[in-house]
């Protein structure tokens with residue numbers, strides 16, 4: 001059984017489904033910032049959340065409302081989503097106020113306490129409300145054609161609860177952000193106040209709502225108030241917005257498009273995509289018009305509640321008070337060589353970031369001095385590299401190996417966020433394979449860098465590597481990966497293995513150190529020695545890093561934010577021990593000198 005697990009594990013290269021936990025309110029902003037950081041790193045993948053209640057192990061201990069964050073492409077989420085049990089679908093799109101969105105409106109009504117409003121009246125209110133929204137969109141110039149406004153109505157009403165979402169996707173147009181949607185709905189409320197008066201008991205667009213007492217002496221009491229038809233509290237930053245097909249918690253009231261048969265549980269992918277608030281279709285991304293809807297007094301729209309996330313606003317500078325980190329940059333960081341290798345006057349995206357507050361800023365640098373000054377001024381905790389943006393996007397070919405992906409054969413450190421000399425041998429084997437594989441393709445300029453914690457990056461710097469398309473990169477990855485259906489056509493891979501072993505790689509020692517002797521012997525009996533070695537040692541690469549040109553990559557010689565160890569170059573024959581950081585750091589200085597020699601000769 002164990003062997004089967006290991007074999008199937010080789011097909012695992014699906015990393016754009018990252019999960020972070022938010023167990024309480026305090027860690028919410030930390031988790032969401034982490035998710036934003038990971039999203040930015042992957043070319044701004046969308047972020048979703050899920051109620052922890054349905055997440056297995058954590059479910060019982062988690063407090064009410066706890067969320068897990070998911071960084072995933074729409075396609076990957078869809079693949080998982082359709083396989084979920086319908087009553088487990090409680091996924092929210094995280095609406096980031098930094099980015100544009102469609103106009104969205106939330107309607108809730110307790111039918112029990114609003115008994116005067118019958119089904120007929122419900123319909124009348126809805127029609128009048130949507131009519132008013134359409135008129136205002138036209139009046140404000142969001143679009144000049146009524147036909148371009150398609151209203152999607154998502155309905156999850158059940159019994160005494162009326163619950164609907166209205167979406168107003170307009171082709172080629174987006175609201176600047178969700179605060180502008182809030183300003184729009186406040187304008188709508190104002191129009192109904194003018195039309196039906198501010199005596200809310202008599203205004204048909206103000207409904208009875210129950211509100212829990214907020215003051216100390218009112219705790220436990222419920223008050224009835226009259227509140228506007230549309231919920232104005234949903235225009236905050238980092239808003240959780242329930243997606244198509246999802247229920248709130250275990251209420252089993254999934255949102256379906258009006259007219260869809262909600263007794264069926266089959267979801268429609270087009271509807272799934274159409275109901276995303278911040279999605280921009282690749283076909284329209286070139287010419288989106290941003291629509292700004294100011295408040296009625298012509299001021300910038302505001303968020304409807306907290307300001308605790310405002311530190312992630314763009315106008316706050318990236319800041320770190322870490323003087324130790326600054327000292328590291330000043331003393332060791334090879335500005336000249338790094339800029340020479342990656343800089344390329346003003347056409348290269350550098351991302352400075354700080355994991356603690358989620359700030360992620362993009363810079364271009366005209367010169368090494370600019371690059372150096374900005375680093376010393378802002379002291380970023382990490383620096384990532386995007387593609388060249390001069391003409392067609394290009395980037396070096398990069399492979400990422402993380403020992404976390406070896407958890408089934410890494411008994412020494414398991415799932416922990418560390419590595420040791422024992423499990424590093426898997427990485428060494430990976431380096432030896434990659435170096436052979438890439439030279440076989442005619443690449444010559446290949447450098448390896450230890451991350452500072454438990455993995456390495458392989459940079460292929462040849463000019464022809466930079467020009468490779470995503471498709472070509474995918475083909476390379478496909479050729480490199482071990483496919484368990486390829487038992488008989490594994491020739492090239494078999495040769496790498498025998499070559500590496502002949503050159504002294506002591507796989508037996510690793511197997512014994514990792515207590516995997518029985519498993520290894522079984523595999524040998526079944527498949528022969530070389531294939532067995534493949535199954536235990538073959539490099540497990542993060543496919544997305546290699547194949548997605550927009551995926552940002554951490555540059556070499558950055559201090560690892562968790563271990564504090566700087567990344568450094570490792571030899572192509574994998575003969576060095578990267579865990580050796582001497583107290584005087586002369587080894588680091590020597591390493592940097594060697595790096596300089598390599599790239600300047």
Ligand SMILES: [Zn+2]
Pocket residue numbers: 412413414418419420421422423424
């Ligand atoms: Zn280990």
